[in-house]
Amino acid sequence: MAEKRRRAMRPTMDDIARLAQVSKPTVSRALSGSRLVSEDKRARILEVAREHGYAVNRNAQKLRQVRTNTVAVVLDFHSHRHGAIGDPFIYELLAGVSEALSVRDVDLLLSPAGLESVGDYVDLHRSRGADGFIILGQGMREPILRELARKDIPMAVWGAVMAESGYCAVGSDNFAGGRLAGERFLQLHRKSWVFVGNIAHEEIRLRYAGLAEAARESTEVELDLLRIDMMAFSETMSKAREYLQSGKRPDAVFAFSDTASMAVISAFRQERLIPPHDYSLVGYNNIPPAAHFSPSITTIEQDTSIAGTILVEKLMQQLDGARPKSVTLPTKLIVRET
Amino acid sequence: MAEKRRRAMRPTMDDIARLAQVSKPTVSRALSGSRLVSEDKRARILEVAREHGYAVNRNAQKLRQVRTNTVAVVLDFHSHRHGAIGDPFIYELLAGVSEALSVRDVDLLLSPAGLESVGDYVDLHRSRGADGFIILGQGMREPILRELARKDIPMAVWGAVMAESGYCAVGSDNFAGGRLAGERFLQLHRKSWVFVGNIAHEEIRLRYAGLAEAARESTEVELDLLRIDMMAFSETMSKAREYLQSGKRPDAVFAFSDTASMAVISAFRQERLIPPHDYSLVGYNNIPPAAHFSPSITTIEQDTSIAGTILVEKLMQQLDGARPKSVTLPTKLIVRET
């Protein structure tokens, strides 16, 4: 009876040990690649394990070990609820992180259910569901993030680098990105600029600030701010339309994202204004569709593969007890004139 | 010493039991919402737990319980390696699945590292890293999927529904989708049709078959197949360009995805052919940018939110021991004529 039940069950490490005629610790060592096992035994153990389709129980393993080898990745999946745009960029970033975690053989727990308050994050960490967090986009979560940092929860955040934030942030050099856009407008002798974006977000505020600095280099340049609150495509589009209807005729537009750029193009097209002829346009992120949109979109690149790698690296350093500094990644202007 | 060490450690259920002056099982019951605990005790236990920042160790929990409450979601993140396009649609689908899993409070393990062979899937399941799989896109994995089905690994697959596959598939009615496109072309009196896509993929083959059926309804219609092997944007674009250069002048194009539609638009534009005037174009998926592209793209909708819900539902039924049937979701033509 007990025999029968056991036969139906998956083999445990004890079973493998018995079958290979060694002790359980030896099996454990053999499987984890410890040097403390003689080659002949290791070979025999591996063979027996394979033969019986044995796989280490990850939960028992995680229970015993200090690390769970799992990282929770948080992103605003359901942000349309809040009217934000489901920007492809964030997915590219997710792919970058996923790839980087794969390399280290760490599991990726995606945006677990109901991670809203500080307590939710702390609980997930305490309950050993994840060793740490990678958070894609600060959004309006900044206060939560700061508090988590104070509680020493290991995390790496994609977003603006702020000196006082207390946590490790990784992000592109938004200010420099803004300047690049501005410098391009200066080169093209554009005089009437407008920035499109919600500067309540620090990342976006910095892009605006960089643009503004460039604007001040010429006395002839006028810079407008077309502030949008939500980041939905439709809202951006209607705000842009209103802007034109109020009589404005900018000759240079810098939008906070490529997706927003598409909204601007659509709105401006209704007034027969088409870039790059009628106005210069610069977006941000260099998402794949930006190259294929018509007209194609000049933009500031953010390398999501590098970003993912660095986010993971920084988090791992924290798990090893370090206090890594934030990182600002270089930006690059991708010019497209179709 | 032991005292000191314990103080530094996270509290365990034993600690909470001692502090609340009850036994461990009672704490367990109180926390899991069992009715077998008197109200006053439950309240006291919850209070003590909160006060001491106690969180149940998920790994111990998963070890003991039969279910891990974790689902592995597999998608071709790094498909650019294989030259495939990182289509936003798959991300929308991921969001749909994520949302549906959240509702059930199940964790989402994203495309764990190196899940390539049948053995990798089986091991992950055996090692109790996930209760089952949700696989987004059959891609070229069909043989693996069939073998997994034979081994009774719980899974739900987004893709084409095939009678003999042996696993539970959920997908849109690709044949009907193809017909919808064809019917539209018939209505518009288009005579020279072309389908763009890799019909080695069953989903795409069905779309082509649906279109072909519609084509046979008029003797005047000619249907071409522009077969592409990889799904990269650039390849689609160059194949489309070559097609035109060979002297063809189709007046109706049905592309396997919205992203491919964009590639077609870009290629055809070089010959000054622009839809809907010079030719009719229908895409597939209705990804958000399709509405905003210029010209905007008429397409066949797939509802990713419903898709996610059903995929999760089907997987859960399998975990409960059922053998759910595959599901074909209705399709809908979204007409956009800008």
Added chain:
DNA sequence: TTCGCTATTGAAATGGATTTCATAGCTTCA
């Protein structure tokens, strides 16, 4: 007053690995 039933409760068994610590068997060096 006693029997039977229900609502609570807790002791002990259980899930499956990793790690510590002790030991046996061999070398190596003086």
Added chain:
DNA sequence: TGAAGCTATGAAATCCATTTCAATAGCGAA
């Protein structure tokens, strides 16, 4: 030849919660 130092190995402790099963208490019915 004896002390010291390795290497390989296993027994037992440990990680932490859930579940089974037995026991108790409280209450109404007879």
